[in-house]
Amino acid sequence: MISPERIFAGTNSMKYIFNIPFIQQLFVLSLSCFVSVFLIATRISVSKEKAFSFLIWNLFLAIVPLGISYFAYVYYEFRKRKIDLIFLVLGVVWLLFFPNAPYIVTDFVHLRARNSIPIWFDILMIFSFAWCGLFSGFISLRIIQLVLNDRISQWFGWTLIVFISPLTVFGICIGRFYRWNSWDLLEDPVSLLYDSWNFLQLVYGNWKLILVLGFLSAGMLFAYLLALSMGEMRMRSVPSPLKVKSH
Numbered sequence: 001m002i003s004p005e006r007i008f009a010g011t012n013s014m015k016y017i018f019n020i021p022f023i024q025q026l027f028v029l030s031l032s033c034f035v036s037v038f039l040i041a042t043r044i045s046v047s048k049e050k051a052f053s054f055l056i057w058n059l060f061l062a063i064v065p066l067g068i069s070y071f072a073y074v075y076y077e078f079r080k081r082k083i084d085l086i087f088l089v090l091g092v093v094w095l096l097f098f099p100n101a102p103y104i105v106t107d108f109v110h111l112r113a114r115n116s117i118p119i120w121f122d123i124l125m126i127f128s129f130a131w132c133g134l135f136s137g138f139i140s141l142r143i144i145q146l147v148l149n150d151r152i153s154q155w156f157g158w159t160l161i162v163f164i165s166p167l168t169v170f171g172i173c174i175g176r177f178y179r180w181n182s183w184d185l186l187e188d189p190v191s192l193l194y195d196s197w198n199f200l201q202l203v204y205g206n207w208k209l210i211l212v213l214g215f216l217s218a219g220m221l222f223a224y225l226l227a228l229s230m231g232e233m234r235m236r237s238v239p240s241p242l243k244v245k246s247h
Contacts, residue, residue: 040053043121061103102220110126174192
């Protein structure tokens with residue numbers, strides 16, 4: 001893959017742009033979001049329907065935790081890599097909004113055959129939004145992890161990642177089945193906490209439901225690990241010992 005630096009190589013103004021933290025990841029994510037918005041704009045133009053226009057709002061909510069984590073990272077650097085009360089508040093707000101990123105994957109429940117547009121187009125469109133939302137969350141999660149690795153330890157960073165996975169699945173379930181949003185914690189915290197407690201009671205003792213939620217949590221964790229591992233792929237520096245020498 002050609003990196004953005006090579007595309008704009010030789011342009012002096014771009015040297016400052018590429019000093020922006022995580023610019024490559026943000027550049028690729030921006031292109032992916034553009035494709036998603038283009039697909040839904042095409043669908044609305046062809047079908048004259050706005051059935052999936054909510055995906056744009058859900059994508060915005062999915063990007064919110066990325067914006068919060070990025071601001072927290074910049075603030076962390078500005079404070080000469082010190083964690084204070086403001087950073088902790090940003091971390092809590094980020095955690096509240098983080099389930100919005102992978103939540104967009106559940107929008108496949110709206111998929112059904114329609115006369116106005118082929119179903120394969122809707123599959124492609126929803127997948128593109130789900131892809132953007134999921135990896136927007138992964139980028140924000142990685143930013144928070146890097147800060148914790150730097151300030152505390154890698155062990156603490158990975159421990160937090162493991163705990164965040166089931167919390168995220170819990171938040172997704174509350175959003176999908178009880179129709180709550182992150183900001184409802186401020187608007188109607190009592191009802192939100194009441195429904196959350198009811199959901200926990202429903203899970204408690206139901207080993208099948210616990211197993212499903214456990215698989216979903218593990219799936220999100222493995223997806224994050226897979227995304228990280230792809231960034232570490234490199235060519236071998238020495239020839240493989242299995243290579244047969246020609247005589």
